[in-house]
Amino acid sequence: xxxxxxxxxxxxxxxxxxxxxxxxxxxxxxxxxxxxxxxxxxxxxxxxxxxxxxxxxxxxxxxxxxxxxxxxxxxxxxxxxxxxxxxxxxxxxxxxxxxxxxxxxxxxxxxxxxxxxxxxxxxxxxxxxxxxxxxxxxxxxxxxxxxxxxxxxxxxxxxxxxxxxxxxxxxxxxxxxxxxxxxxxxxxxxxxxxxxxxxxxxxxxxxxxxxxxxxxxxxxxxxxxxxxxxxxxxxxxxxxxxxxxxxxxxxxxxxxxxxxxxxxxxxxxxxxxxxxxxxxxxxxxxxxxxxxxxxxxxxxxxxxxxxxxxxxxxxxxxxxxxxxxxxxxxxxxxxxxxxxxxxxxxxxxxxxxxxxxxxxxxxxxxxxxxxxxxxxxxxxxxxxxxxxxxxxxxxxxxxxxxxxxxxxxxxxxxxxxxxxxxxxxxxxxxx
Amino acid sequence: xxxxxxxxxxxxxxxxxxxxxxxxxxxxxxxxxxxxxxxxxxxxxxxxxxxxxxxxxxxxxxxxxxxxxxxxxxxxxxxxxxxxxxxxxxxxxxxxxxxxxxxxxxxxxxxxxxxxxxxxxxxxxxxxxxxxxxxxxxxxxxxxxxxxxxxxxxxxxxxxxxxxxxxxxxxxxxxxxxxxxxxxxxxxxxxxxxxxxxxxxxxxxxxxxxxxxxxxxxxxxxxxxxxxxxxxxxxxxxxxxxxxxxxxxxxxxxxxxxxxxxxxx
Numbered sequence: 001x002x003x004x005x006x007x008x009x010x011x012x013x014x015x016x017x018x019x020x021x022x023x024x025x026x027x028x029x030x031x032x033x034x035x036x037x038x039x040x041x042x043x044x045x046x047x048x049x050x051x052x053x054x055x056x057x058x059x060x061x062x063x064x065x066x067x068x069x070x071x072x073x074x075x076x077x078x079x080x081x082x083x084x085x086x087x088x089x090x091x092x093x094x095x096x097x098x099x100x101x102x103x104x105x106x107x108x109x110x111x112x113x114x115x116x117x118x119x120x121x122x123x124x125x126x127x128x129x130x131x132x133x134x135x136x137x138x139x140x141x142x143x144x145x146x147x148x149x150x151x152x153x154x155x156x157x158x159x160x161x162x163x164x165x166x167x168x169x170x171x172x173x174x175x176x177x178x179x180x181x182x183x184x185x186x187x188x189x190x191x192x193x194x195x196x197x198x199x200x201x202x203x204x205x206x207x208x209x210x211x212x213x214x215x216x217x218x219x220x221x222x223x224x225x226x227x228x229x230x231x232x233x234x235x236x237x238x239x240x241x242x243x244x245x246x247x248x249x250x251x252x253x254x255x256x257x258x259x260x261x262x263x264x265x266x267x268x269x270x271x272x273x274x275x276x277x278x279x280x281x282x283x284x285x286x287x288x289x290x291x292x293x294x295x296x297x298x299x300x301x302x303x304x305x306x307x308x309x310x311x312x313x314x315x316x317x318x319x320x321x322x323x324x325x326x327x328x329x330x331x332x333x334x335x336x337x338x339x340x341x342x343x344x345x346x347x348x349x350x351x352x353x354x355x356x357x358x359x360x361x362x363x364x365x366x367x368x369x370x371x372x373x374x375x376x377x378x379x380x381x382x383x384x385x386x387x388x389x390x391x392x393x394x395x396x397x398x399x400x401x402x403x404x405x406x407x408x409x410x411x412x413x414x415x416x417x418x419x420x421x422x423x424x425x426x427x428x429x430x431x
Numbered sequence: 432x433x434x435x436x437x438x439x440x441x442x443x444x445x446x447x448x449x450x451x452x453x454x455x456x457x458x459x460x461x462x463x464x465x466x467x468x469x470x471x472x473x474x475x476x477x478x479x480x481x482x483x484x485x486x487x488x489x490x491x492x493x494x495x496x497x498x499x500x501x502x503x504x505x506x507x508x509x510x511x512x513x514x515x516x517x518x519x520x521x522x523x524x525x526x527x528x529x530x531x532x533x534x535x536x537x538x539x540x541x542x543x544x545x546x547x548x549x550x551x552x553x554x555x556x557x558x559x560x561x562x563x564x565x566x567x568x569x570x571x572x573x574x575x576x577x578x579x580x581x582x583x584x585x586x587x588x589x590x591x592x593x594x595x596x597x598x599x600x601x602x603x604x605x606x607x608x609x610x611x612x613x614x615x616x617x618x619x620x621x622x623x624x625x626x627x628x629x630x631x632x633x634x635x636x637x638x639x640x641x642x643x644x645x646x647x648x649x650x651x652x653x654x655x656x657x658x659x660x661x662x663x664x665x666x667x668x669x670x671x672x673x674x675x676x677x678x679x680x681x682x683x684x685x686x687x688x689x690x691x692x693x694x695x696x
Binding site: 003004005010013014015016017044045048049050051052053054060061062064065068069070072073076077078079080081082224225226230245246248252253254255256257260264 | 442444447448466468471472474475476479493494580585588589590591592593594595596597598600601602604605606608609681682685
């Protein structure tokens with residue numbers, strides 16, 4: 001009987017039903033590298049991609065597959081593939097679609113490693129990227145060339161919190177027959193499902209909100225199945241003959257799931273960025289409570305925004321839910337449940353004040369992650385970007401007074417009390 | 432492979448192997464609003480087992496152009512002409528859902544030597560409710576989504592799939608979206624208007640296999656069982672899944688078909 005289960009239910013159940021043999025209610029951790037074949041014919045069928053199944057954990061694994069199928073269900077995608085990290089996911093997508101001589105259009109306001117991969121690493125392999133303002137759909141359209149194979153951006157930019165106008169950019173990509181690939185880590189499918197707005201491929205760092213507990217690194221690609229790869233000249237790696245499997249055309253044989261089939265057959269096979277089954281299990285434990293956590297993340301973020309905006313020691317606050325944010329209107333339209341739980345704010349007193357604040361808070365953790373259940377802070381001016389001058393930081397869209405806050409799930413009064421401790425220490429310094 | 436057939440681009444899946452007309456050919460017929468991708472896990476499987484396989488995208492479905500056929504008879508005639516065009520001599524026809532009705536009509540007119548018939552999640556009548564008929568005209572995408580949801584058993588709801596990482600619903604919706612928007616309307620009306628199934632069932636003379644599904648809401652098991660009773664010596668199997676049996680229970684279905692084929696002369 002079809003039930004068409006809702007998001008909260010799928011977060012708990014999708015990808016797994018208790019097996020008849022053991023009755024295990026939790027998804028079992030299949031900590032194995034390989035799988036016994038019942039016959040040579042069965043082995044050949046799996047190698048030839050005649051039927052689905054598991055060959056070797058570098059390619060697929062039952063625990064990892066449960067996670068993949070849960071993600072596909074939550075995003076409304078055709079198929080998904082989990083891998084060792086969000087960066088691995090991004091690299092797998094690019095290497096599946098692009099070859100030497102191809103071109104990418106990407107947002108200029110993204111996570112540093114995303115920029116580094118496109119700006120410095122991929123050009124060594126003949127794949128060049130033009131970076132454009134993600135808030136300017138026309139600029140994205142102008143940057144598209146005949147050899148452009150994908151447009152890439154972050155729904156909510158890290159660390160600047162710029163919001164991409166996904167429906168507008170998707171329209172442009174669709175009219176040019178170019179897939180729109182989005183990093184949806186900061187929104188998670190709870191806040192926004194990009195396929196509903198016309199995106200084609202999603203990459204996630206599962207390490208962040210989806211996992212949510214800061215205990216496992218992982219990434220994923222979710223394939224919308226809504227892109228036509230049929231142009232063999234433009235997308236030869238997906239629709240043209242593959243070098244193995246009898247020259248298979250993934251597009252002809254797998255249609256909506258062609259991209260994932262290609263990545264599994266080439267990216268996972270040849271590069272090997274597989275996710276451990278145990279980490280897949282940990283990440284699924286996180287996803288089980290994703291709706292509950294995201295509700296509290298948003299609730300706490302709204303409270304902390306109110307606290308910071310009205311605080312005498314705060315110079316400025318940046319978050320897309322604030323009317324002062326340049327992308328507030330876009331955020332209201334595509335992220336009506338909230339624009340995530342990352343907040344950037346400037347502390348009065350500049351770089352030194354930022355350093356004192358970070359070192360004075362006790363509850364919030366000083367580290368370089370986001371999306372944990374616990375509140376996290378980092379002051380780029382005294383850590384990741386301490387080697388840069390104020391002017392150099394400004395060029396990168398950062399200021400030396402900026403603190404990046406990942407709002408956690410603690411009691412909001414305990415978080416604000418902790419921040420007051422930090423502000424008091426700064427005040428002392430200023431006296 | 433793509434051929435020009437009756438003036439239109441026509442795609443025929445061959446399971447990743449070249450078509451060899453000297454071999455026994457398995458001809459898979461997809462259901463309403465579907466295309467060759469209904470048989471992802473059958474086409475390659477049987478092609479790699481030494482059979483010649485064809486999975487045509489009917490006109491306006493999948494990668495095929497042309498105008499959709501407007502009745503079950505027209506579908507059968509189109510397939511019959513295609514078999515002649517491809518010069519296929521010995522054919523086993525395997526229909527899924529609407530493909531079963533087409534197979535029943537094809538049995539009456541086929542010029543190739545029909546060696547066997549296989550009905551998957553089928554019946555000899557597929558009445559369609561008025562709401563879905565109207566919706567397929569007004570909003571085929573919405574109608575497709577509803578069919579994908581109704582059509583799957585619990586594996587669809589729970590995103591359980593033998594193919595790692597694949598979602599029945601997400602994949603199913605997008606497979607149906609690949610067709611021309613008018614295709615579904617004509618398919619569903621063709622099914623609803625088809626009334627010759629009882630007589631067509633009684634005249635089957637070739638070996639026949641039926642694989643039905645317990646939780647089939649599109650062609651209910653009760654209807655399927657009444658259908659197979661009319662066929663002389665029909666080997667019948669019932670699997671625990673929904674209407675999209677080829678993707679819900681691929682291994683079991685392939686194994687049953689393989690065993691059945693091994694018994695043919």
